[in-house]
Amino acid sequence: MIDMSPNLVLVGLIVVLVTTGVYLLLERSLSRVLIGVVLIGNGANLLFLVAGGAAGRPPIVGLEPAGRMSDPLPQAMVLTAIVITLGMTAFLLAMAYRSWQLHRHDEVQDDLEDRRIARLAARDERAFEDADTEDSTTTLDQEAAETRDETDEGEPSPATHETHDRPTGDREEAR
Amino acid sequence: MNEYAFLVPLPVVVPLFGAGLALALYRRPRLQRIISVVALSVVLVVAATLLVLADDGPLVVDIGNWAAPVGINLVADRLSALMLTVSAAVTLCVQLYSLAQGEADGDEAAPVSIYHPTYLILAAGVANAFLSGDLFNIYVGFEILLAASYVLLTLGGTGERIRAGSIYVVVALLSSLLFLIAIALTYAAAGTVNLAQLAERLPEIDPGVRLLLQVLLLVAFGIKAAIFPLSAWLPDSYPTAPAPVTAVFAGLLTKVGVYAIIRVQTLLFPEGRMDDVLMWAALATMVVGILGAVAQDDLKRLLSFTLVSHIGYMIFGIALASQAGWSASIYYVAHHIIVQTGLFLVAGLIERRGGSTSLDSLGGLAKIAPLLGILFFIPAMNLGGIPPLSGFLGKVGLMQAGVQDGSWLALTLVVGGVLTSLLTLYALIKAWNKAFWQTPPEPLPDARLPKGMVGSAAALVVLGLTLTVAAGPLYGYAERAAAALADRSVYVQSVLPQDGRGSGESVDAAREEES
Numbered sequence: 102m103i104d105m106s107p108n109l110v111l112v113g114l115i116v117v118l119v120t121t122g123v124y125l126l127l128e129r130s131l132s133r134v135l136i137g138v139v140l141i142g143n144g145a146n147l148l149f150l151v152a153g154g155a156a157g158r159p160p161i162v163g164l165e166p167a168g169r170m171s172d173p174l175p176q177a178m179v180l181t182a183i184v185i186t187l188g189m190t191a192f193l194l195a196m197a198y199r200s201w202q203l204h205r206h207d208e209v210q211d212d213l214e215d216r217r218i219a220r221l222a223a224r225d226e227r228a229f230e231d232a233d234t235e236d237s238t239t240t241l242d243q244e245a246a247e248t249r250d251e252t253d254e255g256e257p258s259p260a261t262h263e264t265h266d267r268p269t270g271d272r273e274e275a276r
Numbered sequence: 277m278n279e280y281a282f283l284v285p286l287p288v289v290v291p292l293f294g295a296g297l298a299l300a301l302y303r304r305p306r307l308q309r310i311i312s313v314v315a316l317s318v319v320l321v322v323a324a325t326l327l328v329l330a331d332d333g334p335l336v337v338d339i340g341n342w343a344a345p346v347g348i349n350l351v352a353d354r355l356s357a358l359m360l361t362v363s364a365a366v367t368l369c370v371q372l373y374s375l376a377q378g379e380a381d382g383d384e385a386a387p388v389s390i391y392h393p394t395y396l397i398l399a400a401g402v403a404n405a406f407l408s409g410d411l412f413n414i415y416v417g418f419e420i421l422l423a424a425s426y427v428l429l430t431l432g433g434t435g436e437r438i439r440a441g442s443i444y445v446v447v448a449l450l451s452s453l454l455f456l457i458a459i460a461l462t463y464a465a466a467g468t469v470n471l472a473q474l475a476e477r478l479p480e481i482d483p484g485v486r487l488l489l490q491v492l493l494l495v496a497f498g499i500k501a502a503i504f505p506l507s508a509w510l511p512d513s514y515p516t517a518p519a520p521v522t523a524v525f526a527g528l529l530t531k532v533g534v535y536a537i538i539r540v541q542t543l544l545f546p547e548g549r550m551d552d553v554l555m556w557a558a559l560a561t562m563v564v565g566i567l568g569a570v571a572q573d574d575l576k577r578l579l580s581f582t583l584v585s586h587i588g589y590m591i592f593g594i595a596l597a598s599q600a601g602w603s604a605s606i607y608y609v610a611h612h613i614i615v616q617t618g619l620f621l622v623a624g625l626i627e628r629r630g631g632s633t634s635l636d637s638l639g640g641l642a643k644i645a646p647l648l649g650i651l652f653f654i655p656a657m658n659l660g661g662i663p664p665l666s667g668f669l670g671k672v673g674l675m676q677a678g679v680q681d682g683s684w685l686a687l688t689l690v691v692g693g694v695l696t697s698l699l700t701l702y703a704l705i706k707a708w709n710k711a712f713w714q715t716p717p718e719p720l721p722d723a724r725l726p727k728g729m730v731g732s733a734a735a736l737v738v739l740g741l742t743l744t745v746a747a748g749p750l751y752g753y754a755e756r757a758a759a760a761l762a763d764r765s766v767y768v769q770s771v772l773p774q775d776g777r778g779s780g781e782s783v784d785a786a787r788e789e790e791s
Contacts, residue, residue: 103732122553122688126450131442131446134446135645138446138449138450138453139454142453142456142557145453145457146459148457148460148461148464149460149463151460152460152461152463152464153462155631174346174469175460175463178412178459178463178469181416182456185416185419185452187421189419189423189426189445189449189452192426192427193446193449194444196430196441196442196445197442198437199433200431200438200439203435203438203446204435209439209442209443209446210439210442212439212440212443212512214515214574214577215511215512217317218571218572218573219734222571239345250625
């Protein structure tokens with residue numbers, strides 16, 4: 102049986118790595134976020150070492166008695182995780198660099214479309230302007246009279262055009 | 277070991293080989309296209325075969341003949357095979373769509389030499405996540421598909437895509453780290469990461485630790501599946517990508533998260549201590565998601581919000597923790613993958629024809645492109661749950677399971693589900709009216725739709741209809757899959773047939789080690 106009591110130094114190190122990592126992850130600059138990800142990633146890797154129990158002899162069957170071997174499985178997993186984190190770090194770096202190329206900074210930006218919808222909500226304005234729900238001066242009878250015949254290939258009559266144009270115009274003014 | 281078990285690794289191996297070949301042949305675009313289509317077709321055929329074979333019991337492969345639980349194993353049970361088949365069909369359709377798009381735009385428009393290998397790697401990652409019988413291998417599958425998705429999302433590196441990509445990548449990295457930490461803690465607690473062995477060992481560990489592991493895994497998968505408090509990243513990042521990429525992300529990536537949640541909830545933590553929390557999360561996901569969709573006036577963003585909202589239905593079915601709930605959930609996942617992908621492809625067509633996806637500047641498409649109208653209308657009604665389409669059948673299954681459950685929380689969710697489907701209908705009809713019937717504010721540009729793009733989008737729409745026509749057998753399959761999930765011993769027995777070990781060469785060595 103392997104000694105499963107965790108190494109306190111390692112646990113302390115994991116705590117420091119993950120907390121500083123989380124702090125950096127909350128920053129807006131991509132390069133700081135990147136360092137945060139690397140720190141938490143290393144914290145997770147150390148956690149695997151703790152999970153494998155105390156260090157032992159090399160895990161080679163026939164060379165060492167089974168009881169004194171260290172657990173090889175977490176090490177294999179850590180190795181995989183390190184490689185993956187390396188690849189992701191490289192990609193994130195490239196993205197931060199591209200962002201710097203484009204904008205001369207690498208800050209995570211807000212979604213403009215999201216902002217626009219939020220501004221509409223703040224002004225209590227509708228996202229959609231429906232022509233048929235706007236207050237219009239024409240009555241239903243007038244509209245019916247003006248409605249374009251489906252079989253008529255000509256241009257829609259100017260009156261219908263106006264009712265459709267008004268809402269868009271209104272909104273331009275509101276802006 | 278089943279004689280057909282050699283088929284199981286193929287959906288992972290074939291696209292990976294194809295990706296390597298396609299990358300090596302980057303100077304030969306025509307050859308690249310042939311390779312990617314052939315690879316994805318092979319995957320579809322293999323997946324369909326597995327679908328039939330897995331009905332008689334799970335197919336298990338111990339990779340490299342290393343016996344589970346020491347080695348990694350791939351398991352194709354009914355749930356995996358069904359997910360795999362649906363995802364293979366969708367990836368193939370989207371690939372054909374993007375080929376037609378590339379043909380029409382000329383290859384200078386996009387870096388196609390990177391696109392094909394990356395797309396194949398994405399397919400391999402998805403297949404790996406579905407087939408894996410090992411928690412760490414699921415993580416590897418996730419990373420493969422995520423790495424590919426980072427590249428696809430930021431293809432071309434324009435300012436808008438880098439903005440969207442940075443949010444997406446950071447959130448995905450965070451969820452991967454959480455997953456990694458959860459795996460480390462699981463290993464520390466149970467001494468294994470093999471799903472079958474975990475199913476045997478987890479009941480023996482401390483209940484508090486078990487709950488911690490469950491919560492960590494659910495949070496990690498919840499970010500991937502875009503469950504409400506963890507879903508804000510999705511509508512920000514998906515709509516900026518090219519249409520086929522958005523379509524395949526919307527169809528598959530979130531569903532991989534949902535699949536992982538199903539697996540973890542049924543196999544590892546069947547006692548259901550998080551079910552109430554999941555129920556609330558499902559309700560919030562459905563309602564908040566669809567309210568977001570109602571507020572949007574961009575078609576792609578609207579669809580992204582409906583995507584988030586409908587994840588809630590699947591989580592609802594999982595959280596019911598009954599066979600009826602699970603089978604409805606599984607059917608709903610299959611339906612939603614196809615319909616949502618189809619809708620995004622059609623949104624791509626609308627963008628091409630109308631020059632925009634903003635519902636304020638579109639209009640009158642019903643007159644100039646009636647076929648496009650049909651292609652949009654059918655999946656839109658399907659998503660909204662109009663009978664007799666498959667969305668209706670899936671929702672009825674969920675509602676029935678909810679009423680069967682009978683608790684007030686389940687009944688609240690049934691009401692929430694009905695409300696959500698009404699609001700879905702409202703949002704989609706609004707989009708339908710705006711894009712197809714209103715008088716266009718400005719005349720639309722004159723553009724032709726390539727036949728290949730329309731054809732592959734139509735193929736997906738027809739596939740969605742097939743789900744309705746073949747609903748009986750398919751729902752039966754989903755029910756049998758749910759029954760297999762409920763009876764965990766089948767899965768555990770087929771992975772570890774010989775007193776707690778898989779078949780393979782490492783059995784003897786391991787025995788020696790133990791003695």
